[in-house]
Amino acid sequence: xxxxxxxxxxxxxxxxxxxxxxxxxxxxxxxxxxxxxxxxxxxxxxxxxxxxxxxxxxxxxxxxxxxxxxxxxxxxxxxxxxxxxxxxx
Numbered sequence: 001x002x003x004x005x006x007x008x009x010x011x012x013x014x015x016x017x018x019x020x021x022x023x024x025x026x027x028x029x030x031x032x033x034x035x036x037x038x039x040x041x042x043x044x045x046x047x048x049x050x051x052x053x054x055x056x057x058x059x060x061x062x063x064x065x066x067x068x069x070x071x072x073x074x075x076x077x078x079x080x081x082x083x084x085x086x087x088x089x
Contacts, residue, residue, distance in 0.1 A: 003023045007014045014022065067080065076083035 003014070003019050003026070071077055071082065074082050
């Protein structure tokens, strides 16, 4: 592979001492691409590479407060709901 001619046609400035390193990296990349192209599928379908499973916990009834205590410090109420100022036109 002639890195110098590739660099010249792409108008890249490469130092003389970098040609061998770039050529080595490019050859490794080409080998990896060839491995991908030559990959033989086993026919098995992988839906996910992770092993996710349901992580649900049981519902536990705890203490709660009633509506009056929850709305005690609110400035605006409309019936059973909190009222907030409109922020979207």
